[in-house]
Amino acid sequence: MAGEDLTNARLAAPPRAPLPADGLTRDALLALGDRVTAGTWGMGLPDWFWGEGVCLLGLVRLAEARGERFPPPVLQWLAGQVARGIRVDHVNHLAPGTALAMVPVQSAEAQRVLKTLVTWLDRPGAVTRDRAGALEHWPGGVWADTVFMAGVFLGRAAVALGDPEPLRAFAEQLLRHADVLRDPVTGLYAHGSHRGEVIRCYWGRANAWAALAAVEFLELVAGPAAELAEGLDAEVDRVRRNLAAQLIALARRQPGHGVWSVLVDDHPEVAGLVETSAAAGIGAAMLRAGAVLPSLPVGVAEAGWLAVRGALAYVEPDGTLARTSAGTVLQLVPFGYSVIRDDRPQLWGQGLALHAIAAALRAADRGEHP
Template sequence: MTGLDPSSAEHGAPLLPPVDPSVLTVDVLADTGRRISVRAVDMGLRRWFWGEGVVLLGMVRMAEAAGDPLPPFVIDFVDEHVARGIEPDHVNSIIPGAACAWLYRETGDRRYADTCRQLLDWLAERTGPGPLEHWPGGVWADTAFMAGVFLVHCARALDRPELVAEAARQWLLHADVLGDPASGLFAHGSHRGETIWCFWGRANAWLALAGVEILEADPSLDHVRERLAVQLTALAATQPAHGVWDVLVDGHPETRGIVETSATAGIAAALFRAAALGISPDRLRSAGWRALGGLHPYVTEDGSVTRTSAGTVLQLIPFGYSVIRDDRVQPWGQGLGLLAYAAALVTRSCRGSRSLR
């Protein structure tokens, strides 16, 4: 390979040593998840957007896994936006609606159902025979999660199973555009109809998590199961020994050693949940614990999930991913961290999830 620039990788921060997964007891997992949740609340999140939506979903799942009451932040956040009126302006504005669907199932309050229907109508106006575009001319992995997970939650809340089928259709359309037949990994996105083969970690987390959400709602969707199994097996094969994937998960020399915790958290959650669905359970569960053992040292005492990369637009070359800042606490890092600890807690305690499973 010529013309590479490994300078960012060569100056990457030293890796933190992983913990043995045996120390991640039920109590440790629950305490860490609670600290991540409190830190997310302290961020002062206000926008109805994708990072906030991932936090809301993570808080719901963490409360379910730990047997805790739902954090008041979730209800207050949703109620404030519902009262003001929600006007989505991008597909990333859809995912907070998953919390609306959950609240409708729990309370029966019609305001939440009405908001779900409003968001569904907005999404339907932008849905055609092909994959939903993130931007005109661009298909991104993010969309399979932001729209797909919302569809799954609305399907359950509104008793509309056809929405699960639509989420599965979108997931497979995205897999067709972004999936690499040689490696089984997924690219971040396409630009002007051309897939850019950079195997971004968070893209793989988004697609993996959307896949398990869909299969948890309808385990009979064999095409999703098969493609997801290939992806997760590939991720397990590329996982570094310390457990935390680089920002690009294929070990590209320009990003090697630049770890990315939010991707690792999302992938870990998907590994645990896929194993629970019977997909290579021993191998995927082992990879999940290795990922969480590597992730755990990056969670500070105040619950900050550190080394989470900033919001990342599609990069046209691998080097672009080596210079994305990762020195700030990000809502998606907190939310994906919550999803990881919740999935691990369910796995460790064998406790089912009443509302979400």
């Protein structure tokens, strides 16, 4: 197309080779999990915000996959934050509440905080919605991030509180966001909308957030939230169909080294600029999806293993995930995604790497291997 700027794409560093398929033994995954866990805590989790929320859930998922109890450091972190007082003024502040809702024994104070977080969404002026009811990241903008940061929290809070309404809200947000952001032809998700117009940039991490959120929802309604999901059959079916189409589309567009470019359709302005956190999140969703989508083609699980192998090849000796893009504001043109810095570790990269390791451990325990 006229006016394309290929400067940064031409300067892309060559991708790393994925980890060897026969090297992802259970022991190797456990050791990798220890290294990423240490690297995560070494970065510090200073705030009650979205990056911390992604890390906390990743740490919980890894402990579950290892057959261990709820991680004591996560319990301590949550207790300290609750004692200090929780500030909520954006949908991203709901993300750490997911881990709080998963604490096995809920104190009265934890239940109070969860109820406060749930009801905050309906407080006048707290958050804006589009005409169909999709929560907006900023006024006038629906972003895929929100179905993970707020949606997964709502699903887990429903279980913790024994209340079906947050689960219904989770289902609604998955479908309302899909109505706005999902491409009806490919099934891929755009990053977001601006002033009511969808910007058709199929950002990798947006697809990770959307896929992981859908998997979390389907796991909930098939398990701990089954009794709360009465009357949601139609919504569950739509989430299943959307997720299957998205994962198949992503598998078809996966490069041979496993890690998608920052825009997963390989737009020329970003082609070759890999983004590891998206691959970790998408890979985790692909490996987990088989349990909730039994008819999913086998190629999706194969793509999931390749994505996990490709992403985890970027785990550095200090346990941090390299080539994770920084917090990314919605870009109005594809070239904007080529200039987002990826030269330092990010909390969401750590969290998504932990999700990937946990998903790989569970898949291996089911007898599935790359």
